[in-house]
Amino acid sequence: MSMLTPPGMGGKYRVTGAAYPRMSRKRSRPRIILAVLGSILALALVGYGALQLIDVFRGDSPKRNTAAGAKDCPTTPPEAASKGGPAAASTASAAAKPAVVLPPPGEITVNVYNATPRAGLAKAVGDELAKRGFVIGNVGNAPATFDKKVPGTGILLGSPTTDKAVFSVLGTQLAGTTQQTDTRESADVDLILGDAFKELNTKESADKALALLANPVPAPKNC
Numbered sequence: 001m002s003m004l005t006p007p008g009m010g011g012k013y014r015v016t017g018a019a020y021p022r023m024s025r026k027r028s029r030p031r032i033i034l035a036v037l038g039s040i041l042a043l044a045l046v047g048y049g050a051l052q053l054i055d056v057f058r059g060d061s062p063k064r065n066t067a068a069g070a071k072d073c074p075t076t077p078p079e080a081a082s083k084g085g086p087a088a089a090s091t092a093s094a095a096a097k098p099a100v101v102l103p104p105p106g107e108i109t110v111n112v113y114n115a116t117p118r119a120g121l122a123k124a125v126g127d128e129l130a131k132r133g134f135v136i137g138n139v140g141n142a143p144a145t146f147d148k149k150v151p152g153t154g155i156l157l158g159s160p161t162t163d164k165a166v167f168s169v170l171g172t173q174l175a176g177t178t179q180q181t182d183t184r185e186s187a188d189v190d191l192i193l194g195d196a197f198k199e200l201n202t203k204e205s206a207d208k209a210l211a212l213l214a215n216p217v218p219a220p221k222n223c
Contacts, residue, residue: 150194
């Protein structure tokens with residue numbers, strides 16, 4: 001045994017010559033795993049920061065997009081509206097100008113025909129329409145083509161050249177009517193009352209519907 005060998009150590013730990021046993025520490029596997037995860041997290045944070053910087057320089061932030069979208073909906077400045085400037089004047093004129101030119105009831109001649117079994121219905125409706133300003137023409141029972149054959153509220157019958165606005169104005173007086181044309185050349189319109197007819201719309205409701213036709217409310221813009 002060599003004098004360099006501590007007492008009690010022999011066998012493979014016996015030192016011979018100039019060779020010494022190399023005793024290395026085992027590496028800790030959990031520490032290696034934590035180190036790898038930490039590196040991945042650091043790289044992810046660096047990448048996220050770089051993307052944020054790119055968005056800032058490009059001007060793609062949510063606030064910038066919101067402001068840009070708001071520019072698509074022009075509004076009249078409060079100062080211009082209060083002072084009655086050009087913008088306010090143009091807005092007021094656009095609101096005051098009717099979108100649709102409608103003929104007044106006094107220019108519409110209506111023939112009222114009864115296609116139901118209810119007696120006196122055509123005269124009653126004709127008298128009420130006359131009170132509302134319409135010109136009443138013929139009043140009586142419906143022709144055989146329509147008599148007892150109109151299941152709905154009624155039919156508005158005119159010539160092929162009858163302005164649709166005439167149908168619209170007369171249609172405000174009762175709901176659920178249909179529109180048809182025949183071979184007539186005159187400007188008068190037939191109102192043929194059907195089985196589903198109960199009564200005319202109230203004058204208040206008809207006036208509101210007529211006003212809405214003359215000045216339709218514009219649909220709100222999605223800004």
